Amino acid sequence: MRTSSHTRVFAASLLIQSILAQNATNSTAYDPLQYVDQLIGSSNGGNVFPGATLPYGMAKAVADTNSGSNQGGFTTDGSSITGFSSMHDSGTGGSPSLGNFALFPYNSCAGDDPDGCVYPKKGRAVPYVNSSLKASPGYFGLQLNSGVSVDMTAAQHTSLFRFKFPANSTSSSSSPLILLDLTDLSDSRQDNGTIDVDAATGRMTGNAKFLPSFGTGNYVLYFCADFQGAPIRDNGIFANSRASADVKSLTISRSINGYPLPGGGFVRFESPGDDDILARVGVSFISSEQACSSAEEEIPSFDFTTTQTAAETAWREKLSPVLVSTNGVQLSALKNFYSGIYRTMVNPQDYTGENPLWQSSEPYFDSFYCIWDLFRSQMPFLTVIDPVTVARQIRSLIDTYKHLGWLPDCRMTLNKGFTQGGSNADNVLADAYLKGITDGIDWDIGYDAVVKDAEVEPYDWCCEGRGGLDSWKSLGYIPVQDFDYKGFGTMTRSLSRTLEYSYNDFVITQIGAGLGGRESDVEKYTTRAGNWKNLFKADQTSSLPTGVDTGFVGFFQPKYLNETWGSQDPLECSNIDTNPNSVCSLQNTGAETFESSIWEYSFFVPHDQATLITTFGGPAAFVERLDYLHNQNITYIGNEPAFLTVFQYHYAGRPALSALRSHYYIPAFFEPTHEGLPGNDDSGAMGSFVAFSMIGLFPNPGQDVYLIIPPYFESVSVTSPITNKTATICNVNFDSTYKNVYIQSATLDGEPYTKNWIDHSFFTEGKELVLTLGATESTWGTQVADLPPSLGTYEGFGNSTNGTMTSKRAVRFGAEPINLLTEKTGAKYWAQNEG
Numbered sequence: 104m105r106t107s108s109h110t111r112v113f114a115a116s117l118l119i120q121s122i123l124a125q126n127a128t129n130s131t132a133y134d135p136l137q138y139v140d141q142l143i144g145s146s147n148g149g150n151v152f153p154g155a156t157l158p159y160g161m162a163k164a165v166a167d168t169n170s171g172s173n174q175g176g177f178t179t180d181g182s183s184i185t186g187f188s189s190m191h192d193s194g195t196g197g198s199p200s201l202g203n204f205a206l207f208p209y210n211s212c213a214g215d216d217p218d219g220c221v222y223p224k225k226g227r228a229v230p231y232v233n234s235s236l237k238a239s240p241g242y243f244g245l246q247l248n249s250g251v252s253v254d255m256t257a258a259q260h261t262s263l264f265r266f267k268f269p270a271n272s273t274s275s276s277s278s279p280l281i282l283l284d285l286t287d288l289s290d291s292r293q294d295n296g297t298i299d300v301d302a303a304t305g306r307m308t309g310n311a312k313f314l315p316s317f318g319t320g321n322y323v324l325y326f327c328a329d330f331q332g333a334p335i336r337d338n339g340i341f342a343n344s345r346a347s348a349d350v351k352s353l354t355i356s357r358s359i360n361g362y363p364l365p366g367g368g369f370v371r372f373e374s375p376g377d378d379d380i381l382a383r384v385g386v387s388f389i390s391s392e393q394a395c396s397s398a399e400e401e402i403p404s405f406d407f408t409t410t411q412t413a414a415e416t417a418w419r420e421k422l423s424p425v426l427v428s429t430n431g432v433q434l435s436a437l438k439n440f441y442s443g444i445y446r447t448m449v450n451p452q453d454y455t456g457e458n459p460l461w462q463s464s465e466p467y468f469d470s471f472y473c474i475w476d477l478f479r480s481q482m483p484f485l486t487v488i489d490p491v492t493v494a495r496q497i498r499s500l501i502d503t504y505k506h507l508g509w510l511p512d513c514r515m516t517l518n519k520g521f522t523q524g525g526s527n528a529d530n531v532l533a534d535a536y537l538k539g540i541t542d543g544i545d546w547d548i549g550y551d552a553v554v555k556d557a558e559v560e561p562y563d564w565c566c567e568g569r570g571g572l573d574s575w576k577s578l579g580y581i582p583v584q585d586f587d588y589k590g591f592g593t594m595t596r597s598l599s600r601t602l603e604y605s606y607n608d609f610v611i612t613q614i615g616a617g618l619g620g621r622e623s624d625v626e627k628y629t630t631r632a633g634n635w636k637n638l639f640k641a642d643q644t645s646s647l648p649t650g651v652d653t654g655f656v657g658f659f660q661p662k663y664l665n666e667t668w669g670s671q672d673p674l675e676c677s678n679i680d681t682n683p684n685s686v687c688s689l690q691n692t693g694a695e696t697f698e699s700s701i702w703e704y705s706f707f708v709p710h711d712q713a714t715l716i717t718t719f720g721g722p723a724a725f726v727e728r729l730d731y732l733h734n735q736n737i738t739y740i741g742n743e744p745a746f747l748t749v750f751q752y753h754y755a756g757r758p759a760l761s762a763l764r765s766h767y768y769i770p771a772f773f774e775p776t777h778e779g780l781p782g783n784d785d786s787g788a789m790g791s792f793v794a795f796s797m798i799g800l801f802p803n804p805g806q807d808v809y810l811i812i813p814p815y816f817e818s819v820s821v822t823s824p825i826t827n828k829t830a831t832i833c834n835v836n837f838d839s840t841y842k843n844v845y846i847q848s849a850t851l852d853g854e855p856y857t858k859n860w861i862d863h864s865f866f867t868e869g870k871e872l873v874l875t876l877g878a879t880e881s882t883w884g885t886q887v888a889d890l891p892p893s894l895g896t897y898e899g900f901g902n903s904t905n906g907t908m909t910s911k912r913a914v915r916f917g918a919e920p921i922n923l924l925t926e927k928t929g930a931k932y933w934a935q936n937e938g
């Protein structure tokens with residue numbers, strides 16, 4: 104046995120040497136930027152920002168459309184262009200964010216009079232030429248049907264737009280006009296927008312107050328626009344639909360009709376001939392002066408090529424830690440992969456030096472939108488490929504706690520966003536802490552911040568912290584219709600909040616134990632981390648909307664203050680909930696689960712899968728339930744709670760099924776097309792799901808655990824930007840048709856490795872994981888000793904659970920074919936193991 108496995112290892116290592124050698128040659132041979140397609144998710148609700156930005160850049164330039172789904176500014180759904188603005192979020196739900204101070208060009212105005220141009224956003228929208236659309240890292244461009252071509256690039260706080268007017272407007276009578284509109288995408292402008300136009304230079308400065316798109320409060324944004332390329336003919340302001348070159352300053356009210364009155368400025372040029380007209384727009388949350396000085400520093404000479412090249416270089420550097428073997432894989436796989444990685448670094452945005460709310464020398468990041476989405480895989484992904492930035496983001500979160508009293512759960516445009524469930528910044532901090540992110544972080548204060556989430560209820564927990572903490576501490580769950588007179592928030596989601604708070608309390612123990620000297624805290628929060636058990640109702644059944652019993656018994660249920668059970672259909676708010684009256688988001692009448700069902704939330708015990716498995720009746724029953732969740736479309740991969748469920752088979756000793764599931768969802772639900780995302784990208788959450796899945800390691804966030812499946816490439820290498828060491832995963836017997844997705848055996852740095860998970864030292868120490876693949880499920884990673892850590896102990900594995908589910912299988916599955924996982928090999932495995 105020993106000899107033969109040694110021989111196998113040796114043979115494999117020769118093979119690896121050759122794969123690595125060849126791959127190394129190829130790795131250096133490609134530019135990852137060629138595989139980035141920013142237009143993925145630009146329709147069908149992906150809501151991505153597809154424009155020009157630096158990694159984490161504040162200035163984000165793109166064409167805005169009048170689509171009903173223009174949260175990211177631009178869309179490819181046939182909508183028309185309303186302008187070109189400089190600030191955006193990416194992938195968000197809620198109202199559209201930002202999109203402030205749009206520019207819009209005209210070849211000329213009717214009657215050669217500025218008053219002859221159309222100013223209001225609604226009236227000026229114009230289609231664009233589909234074939235003219237181009238986007239690449241640091242660049243976006245298209246041609247309007249009016250014949251004006253507009254392309255753009257960006258620096259950190261400055262956008263640069265290049266307007267090319269059509270040849271037929273170069274006659275002596277033509278006189279292009281560019282307007283600047285004191286508006287934003289969601290028309291949220293408040294009193295009093297202002298603009299001043301400098302008569303001599305055409306420089307426009309000003310500011311306006313707007314509302315955040317998924318939160319409370321407001322924000323003021325300042326701008327500074329300069330123009331170059333043709334002599335200025337005249338300039339002035341517009342209000343509503345009238346314009347005049349005689350007026351150079353405007354302060355405009357919101358108006359009383361619930362719609363911000365159109366207003367802004369314009370510059371008219373002498374005919375530019377063949378020359379471009381450039382518009383440079385600096386933005387700032389501090390002042391117009393700061394907007395101007397950023398613009399002057401960042402793009403001093405309006406040099407488009409230099410600015411674009413700098414952006415490309417920045418992106419290339421950010422994407423460069425990850426290289427894959429391109430051998431045999433489809434171009435679409437490479438595009439899915441690198442575009443996903445790219446999107447993880449569009450948001451959060453680096454507003455360091457732009458925070459008017461408090462004085463600090465700490466970094467300031469914004470657009471954590473929202474941490475309920477980001478904690479699951481986007482933040483962990485950045486921890487792998489950009490730990491230096493993650494350290495700055497963590498410092499910003501902690502600094503936000505220091506100055507506002509709480510860690511944010513969601514944050515945009517300097518405001519508190521709505522909390523969706525738990526205090527999930529706790530998970531982000533724990534994840535980074537466990538993975539050794541230290542750089543400049545005061546972890547003692549970080550610890551205070553997560554403990555405050557667990558102990559002190561905010562008066563207004565709409566937007567930070569947790570609600571119902573008295574009940575949490577005394578009853579061990581969040582009651583439905585809680586009596587909470589200390590803090591106020593939307594009194595729904597009692598069940599999903601209980602599950603999330605349980606996990607939040609668990610991650611506190613991870614930081615506390617690591618820091619030391621906090622033994623009693625660790626004990627207390629370990630106990631509270633088990634609170635999820637208090638809502639498990641062992642005799643709860645569940646039927647499909649058709650009335651057919653799912654056959655599964657035992658689900659979480661809501662519970663009242665008096666400790667009697669409430670009731671929620673386990674499928675309410677699931678992907679197959681057909682009830683038009685279900686209310687599943689943050690409404691006052693919402694369900695006891697947020698944007699998801701009890702069925703799906705049932706698996707959200709990330710820290711104690713062992714006990715959950717026992718609770719569900721053992722590993723075989725757990726696997727059946729997980730299969731049912733996926734096969735019946737109860738879960739939907741387009742929302743983040745689905746992510747971990749794809750990989751939770753690992754905990755039941757069936758890592759092969761995680762690999763199969765992952766291949767089911769990618770590419771079927773993630774394609775490199777405009778409509779290729781299954782839901783809002785939610786910053787880069789969907790992107791990170793794709794990237795981690797294809798690398799073959801998926802995090803259980805808040806723990807130092809990556810679950811192993813075969814990468815989608817023959818090999819993947821990830822170089823740690825901190826240690827400069829390169830971690831490599833190689834697939835021996837790689838099959839680009841993905842039939843061989845079953846790990847037969849593995850070695851880590853040459854030694855046999857049977858655990859189905861690995862920790863972060865894999866990346867920082869540059870280890871080498873070699874996976875030997877085959878066409879059938881094997882015993883690799885299936886033993887209790889191979890399973891990832893869990894708070895409770897694994898029970899019912901091995902021979903003791905054989906046949907546990909046999910009696911119920913017929914009931915559950917009936918005659919219905921279970922397609923995906925009846926995959927010959929899986930069925931064979933089951934047959935063997937279940938007698």
Ligand SMILES: *[C@@H]1O[C@H](CO)[C@@H](O)[C@H](O)[C@H]1NC(C)=O
Pocket residue numbers: 121122125126127128129130427428429430431817
């Ligand atoms: C990787 O390895 C394969 C198979 O040995 C080889 O054909 C290919 O050219 C190598 N390079 C890359 C990076 O694909």
Ligand SMILES: *[C@@H]1O[C@H](CO)[C@@H](O)[C@H](O)[C@H]1NC(C)=O
Pocket residue numbers: 179180181233
């Ligand atoms: C441009 O593309 C959009 C989205 O695919 C489509 O709706 C529209 O009809 C196209 N326009 C033209 C002129 O082909």
Ligand SMILES: *[C@@H]1O[C@H](CO)[C@@H](O)[C@H](O)[C@H]1NC(C)=O
Pocket residue numbers: 248249250269271272
């Ligand atoms: C100029 O050309 C554009 C298309 O390139 C056309 O739409 C527009 O009508 C033309 N204008 C004039 C005045 O000819």
Ligand SMILES: *[C@@H]1O[C@H](CO)[C@@H](O)[C@H](O)[C@H]1NC(C)=O
Pocket residue numbers: 294295
């Ligand atoms: C807007 O400006 C007007 C006129 O100066 C002033 O009366 C009003 O208070 C301002 N509104 C706000 C919200 O600042």
Ligand SMILES: *[C@@H]1O[C@H](CO)[C@@H](O)[C@H](O)[C@H]1NC(C)=O
Pocket residue numbers: 125126128129429430431
């Ligand atoms: C590199 O990969 C390409 C496919 O992307 C392949 O055609 C080529 O043979 C590989 N070259 C080397 C040197 O491995």
Ligand SMILES: *[C@@H]1O[C@H](CO)[C@@H](O)[C@H](O)[C@H]1NC(C)=O
Pocket residue numbers: 663664665666667
């Ligand atoms: C517990 O409280 C709920 C909600 O107020 C009520 O419907 C139920 O009757 C109570 N149960 C008992 C046993 O008092």
Ligand SMILES: *[C@@H]1O[C@H](CO)[C@@H](O)[C@H](O)[C@H]1NC(C)=O
Pocket residue numbers: 734735736
């Ligand atoms: C689940 O959804 C997929 C496509 O999204 C569909 O093909 C399949 O039939 C659905 N399964 C069930 C059981 O509804």
Ligand SMILES: *[C@@H]1O[C@H](CO)[C@@H](O)[C@H](O)[C@H]1NC(C)=O
Pocket residue numbers: 824825826827
């Ligand atoms: C990693 O490489 C960078 C750039 O070459 C260098 O500045 C840094 O010191 C290196 N770090 C380590 C730990 O070797």
Ligand SMILES: *[C@@H]1O[C@H](CO)[C@@H](O)[C@H](O)[C@H]1NC(C)=O
Pocket residue numbers: 901902
């Ligand atoms: C299961 O039972 C078989 C047959 O008795 C035995 O060979 C095997 O070692 C057992 N496996 C475990 C995990 O106990």
Ligand SMILES: *[C@@H]1O[C@H](CO)[C@@H](O)[C@H](O)[C@H]1NC(C)=O
Pocket residue numbers: 902903904905906938
């Ligand atoms: C199944 O488990 C029982 C005990 O739980 C054991 O007696 C029996 O041998 C097992 N069967 C197989 C096929 O392993």
